[in-house]
Amino acid sequence: MTEATQAAAAGSDSLQDLRERLRHFAAERDWNQFHGPKNLAMSVAIEAAEIMEHFQWLTPAQSLELGHAARREVAHEIADVLLYLVRLADVLDIDLLSAAHEKIALNAQKYPVPRGL
Amino acid sequence: MTEATQAAAAGSDSLQDLRERLRHFAAERDWNQFHGPKNLAMSVAIEAAEIMEHFQWLTPAQSLELGHAARREVAHEIADVLLYLVRLADVLDIDLLSAAHEKIALNAQKYPVPRGL
């Protein structure tokens, strides 16, 4: 592998690796039949709600001071959202990172940086 | 930059770039005051619901045949979930990709690949 290929492989990257790993994971378990966009969209929302469960009754201040165990659980819920999101983008053939950068550009237009005197 | 550093920088990657860009975006607009974990968890869930809106009344088959305009809108909703998710992981100091790979490993134990004869 050349340096360029290697960097490209690494850089094209991590989300691509994750996508490949999830494709393989689903295929091995014969789960593609369940992974249509409608179901995956529900999954993203369900896992998003599981993140919220951890913060539901906390004050804003408490939400910044999770204990070690809670933080690890939250990390796993956040991971679940990412996994389903990557899967959803994959079955829709959407490039997640391009879409993200495109959206930031749109948001920058929508919410211009306030300039004072 | 050595080859290793380069690959590491590239590989550590794109999600890191996104994280940095979003940090900058929030700081420029003085939005950090709003970006506590509790609020960001709500944001992830709200944007997840906006993805679902596109599939709500579609049959599973129709959800696989989005037109060009709908697909672009869905890409932006998916992007919104990713942006808030990256932000949430950032304020909680969670490494999104490590958490994702850790969760896949846990899922692999929970759902072993069925082995036939």
Add this chain to the structure above:
Amino acid sequence: MTEATQAAAAGSDSLQDLRERLRHFAAERDWNQFHGPKNLAMSVAIEAAEIMEHFQWLTPAQSLELGHAARREVAHEIADVLLYLVRLADVLDIDLLSAAHEKIALNAQKYPVPRGL
């Protein structure tokens, strides 16, 4: 109709009226084809997220001081959740009020009232 029956009919009620009105509303528009439990469950979640949108960036204190216009919008989002919830219970032949009272009884066992000395 006796007084007792009348009171019972009225009391069993208002949610029943709503259910009937929504049945009629859906039938007139030929929407029953869309109102399967899976779709309606998504609708409830989507409308629930729309309630949250109003509180997403507010402090807990601010969330108690909505202006007149915001309060009216929130009332309509809350109404949307109720409408889909009534519809969902209806297509599943679930008695919403009985289920609610049954659930409160279960919650009372799960969270007993703390008794001091």
Add this chain to the structure above:
Amino acid sequence: MTEATQAAAAGSDSLQDLRERLRHFAAERDWNQFHGPKNLAMSVAIEAAEIMEHFQWLTPAQSLELGHAARREVAHEIADVLLYLVRLADVLDIDLLSAAHEKIALNAQKYPVPRGL
């Protein structure tokens, strides 16, 4: 109490009874401190996602054929959404049924009944 008042009281009702019971339930457990609109809006969304969990991987047809146990679980999740919704409307001083009927009237304008020849 006249027959009419009685019927009206009963009819104005069942949701009112539920509201009163929940007020009492929260007060007894000293939970009012947690029941601000922001937290309750999160709760409604979290419970809505729990309804969805039951339908996530089902086909539309399967979602109509829940077994007895699943149906009972779904009934309790639906109940949970209603309980938090009633609580949320209560702390915001919103009349749930009036809001619902007002919203149906608005929806009727937005989606007129199609009239053929």
